[in-house]
Amino acid sequence: MEFKYLNEQIIAEIKKCRERFPLKEQCIIPALHKILDVYRDIPQEAIEELSEYLQVPLADIEGIVTFYDMFRYRKNAKNHIRICRNLPCHLARYQNILEMIKKKTGADIGKNSPDGKWYIELVECIGSCGIAPAFLINDDLYDGSKIKTEEDIEEILGRYE
Ligand code: FES
Structure with a gap:
């Protein structure tokens, strides 16, 4: 699967997390931290890709991003x-x-x-x-x-x- 926003660094972080935790949902927050590190905010496209990669509903990830102030959310503003x-x-x-x-x-x-x-x-x-x-x-x-x-x-x- 080809991703534009989930680069090698981010995918490596998710894989590392998946080895430690049984539930894929447990890797949403570590993945978001890594996305934030790489892009300085959270692009909408990145969370769409994260949802696809982890096979977790997009709405669940959006819920987390909007709940925590530390995740600056860039949702395709004009x-x-x-x-x-x-x-x-x-x-x-x-x-x-x-x-x-x-x-x-x-x-x-x-x-x-x-x-x-x-x-x-x-x-x-x-x-x-x-x-x-x-x-x-x-x-x-x-x-x-x-x-x-x-x-x-x-x-x-x-x-x-
Ligand atoms: S400090 Fe250089 S543009 Fe603001």
Whole structure:
């Protein structure tokens, strides 16, 4: 069976777990930890593959992922927002941008917005410290210092509706 998201490392972790535990369900959480290690969040496609690999219902795995906050769940949001949190962006108060984006989209860090349009991720330096606080919407880079009001954010988000 060919998997795109369950790479060798993840499959090795699952196999190791399966040798130790009798129930395949006992290997869901270790597998999710490994997926998180590899991708820094949990892509929807990875849990679909995990469900197929372990022969466990997808809904059971989704239930675990959404229950534990540590599993940041990337469920195919239409738009992916990446906000830099490193020192220059921290000093430039990226938190203000984050709060406005959270409010306007309904998404939270590592959680999709209820309408599935937005996913927010905090990331390390994106090489644009000169325009701190910097953030990306999909592949578009933004200079957060130019954003003063919620209307500014609203206008930008409107481009991706
Ligand atoms: S520290 Fe934020 S872009 Fe470099």
